[in-house]
Amino acid sequence: MGTVCFSWHFCLFFALLFTGRFAGGNGVPDADECTEGTDDCHIDAICQNTPKSYKCICKPGYKGEGKQCEDIDECENDFYNGGCVHECINIPGNYRCTCYDGFMLAHDGHNCLDVDECLDNNGGCQHICVNTMGSYECQCKEGFFLSDNQHTCIHRSNEGMNCMNKDHGCAHICRETPKGGVACECRPGFELAKNQKDCKLTCNYGNGGCQHTCDDTDTGPVCGCHQKYALHSDGRTCIETCAVNNGGCDRTCKDTATGVRCSCPVGFTLQPDGKTCKDIDECLVNNGGCDHFCRNTVGSFECSCQKGYKLLTDERTCQDIDECSFERTCDHTCINYPGSFECLCHKGPQLTSNIQRYRRGMVFLLT
CATH class of the missing domain: 2.10.25.10 (Laminin)
Structure with a gap:
């Protein structure tokens, strides 16, 4: 029996009630x-x-x-520094890593890699450009010396003690004094050594030649690495370790003296990038060693056999199934064939309509 509504509001109430509103x-x-x-x-x-x-x-x-x-300040922890090896900049809801001059940010967004300035217009050097960690330097060919701008080369003169003959011994910049002598100066980021000729590198220039961290000491810059990186034997470069993102390896990572070494499990091959593993299609070579069918799988493969054969324990060889060895395969005589069998009747009876002759997956009726 239907429900009678006395008013629109009354009906709406029950509609909302029974529809879960x-x-x-x-x-x-x-x-x-x-x-x-x-x-x-x-x-x-x-x-x-x-x-x-x-x-x-x-x-x-x-x-x-x-x-x-x-906002969470991911850069607040000085030791971890947001995972940035150089500088960490906090932004609302996030952060980003930046690198010192002479470096570029790696694809992981945290590590900093050296920029080879010599690749771009020879670094602006007139003669020879030598790339260094975090910077570069210009050198001159024999018979020339570097000018004060540290890029162009000046032909060497054999006249007296002045800045033109290069006998002054200044490592960087030579200045002639009013008394007819010379005084040596250093480029920005370097300090004049005690012998007043050589220049000592500091952390203010090219990060002191360090890839990650640099500390000034009396003997010069000392390099260090961000946590989970290791200092290379060159004392400047920081190498990946397996503790950081598995060293970038797809599968197995091993720490070595020169960095991480990636390897792949059986069924995979290491790609030219030295990190990625690619599945090997074993079926492409000699059918994977399978007698009949080979199917490639991720990291492996599997063999299978044609109808009437079974796969042996070596998982490659196919052996004929002797159907005649089973009970009640045929009523009278059973003849086994490779991959099939045949039923025959003794003289007198005829093969019934059950049809018991099988060859190569086909059914034959004996008449």
């Missing part, structure tokens, strides 16, 4: 505060609607209980 049956509709914008979640929080209420969750890169969220 009232929360908890208390007669109050469940409002979606997140959609309506009536929540009080922080601007850097995500609003999630729940039965009878809602909850606020701070976005990634922020911390708090949802109604108050503050």
Whole structure:
């Protein structure tokens, strides 16, 4: 029997009640505060609607209980430095790594790699450009010496003690003094040595030749590496270790004196990048050693046999199945064939309509 509605509001009440539009049956509709914008979640929080209420969750890169969220400063820890090997810059909800001059950011977004300035217009050097970690230097051919701009070369003179004959012995810059002598100076980032001729590298120039961290000492810069990297035997370069993203290896990673060494399991081959493993299709060579069928799988392969054969324990060889060795294969005489068998009748009876002759997967009726 149908329900009679006495008024529109009365019917609407029951419609909402029986369609689950009232929360908890208390007669109050469940409002979606997140959609309506009536929540009080922080601007850097995500609003999630729940039965009878809602909850606020701070976005990634922020911390708090949802109604108050503050940015997480990933760069705050000086030791870890956000995982950046040079500089870490905190930004709202995130951070980014940057590198010193003479370096570029690696693909992982954290490590810094040396830039070879000599590849671009010979580094601006007139004669010879020599790349160094974090910088480069110009050199001159025999019979020339480097000018004060450290890029062009000046022909050597044999006249007296002046800056033109290069006998002054200054490692970098030579200045002639009013008294007719010479004085040596160093390029920015270098300090004049005690002999007043040589120049000592400091961390202010090309990061002291260090790939990651540099500390000035009395004997010159001392290089270090960000955590989970190891210092190379050259004392300047930092090499990957398996502790950082598995050394970039697809599969097995091994730490060596020169860095990580990647290897692949059986069924895979190491690609030219020295890190990626690619599946070997064993079926392409000699059918994988399979007698009949070879199917390649990820990291391996499998053999299978034609109908009427079985795969032996070596998982490659196919052997004929002797159907005649099974009970009740034929009523009278059973003749086995490679991959098949045949049933024959004794003289007198005829082969019934059950049809019991099988050859190479086909069925034959004996007449």
